[in-house]
Amino acid sequence: MKTKSIQPFLKWAGGKRQLLPSIRERIPERSTISNYYEPFLGGGAVFLDLKPNRAVVNDFNEDLINAYRVIKTDVEQLIKDLEKHENTEEYYYRMRAIDRSDTYSEWTSIEKASRLIYLNKTGYNGLYRVNSKGHFNTPYGRYKNPNIVNKENLLDLNKYFNSNNIKFLTGDFEGVLRSVESGSFVYIDPPYVPLNTTVSFTGYTNSKFGKNDQIRLKNVCDELNARNVKFLLSNSKVDFIEDLYKDYNVEIIAARRSINSVGSKRGKIDEVLISNYTL
Incomplete structure (x- = not known):
């Protein structure tokens, strides 16, 4: 696909933008990949960097996948709705509280996508976090001039999504991975295991991703490996x-x-990249 670089439209905790060079050099030869799968999409940094022609991408966060789908189907209306938002503390908390009201279920998919992007751009440190009831609870970020309406990038995303065979799914990772076709490549970026008992962030949804889920994921990876699917x-x-x-x-x-939330705790940490192939 001949396009300029397109960027994630959200800042996402655990996003892979700064790891892209390391990930790129470990991706199998593009000509050997028939389809791309990503079961924990998040901000989509790897997906949007690779820009595959055929992809099945998924996330358990329904609001997130709704935003991707709206960008694909109703980007002009989304841009128009984003332009109405105000960067004030009072307005922010009013928008944040909407998911606690009975009327939120009546909102259109466009309005929900617009709200998600607005809160992400104006909330503290671009953090998407919900409580146990699924209510967004990130505080106001106090940014002077946040880029709420990145029109050019949204239009580029719309063009890419509609020029290629891209499927957006929402649900548990296991259902997606069990349907992977032979010859596909899978990038897997689950909620990370906390480094210690006091450093844990799993607030993307109100469902925790625990040790048993990590083991369940590994078992599915074994199945992928048995079917000669590279991950x-x-x-x-x-x-x-x-x-x-x-x-x-x-x-x-x-x-x-x-x-x-603590600036001094932001910095370099060791992570692992795990694969079932060698380049």
């Missing part, structure tokens, strides 16, 4: 993960994390 997986460098995937290629890389 690349990211996670924390912790003993649990390194031991879990000890039969695969485990590489340690340095990453910089920029989303933390």
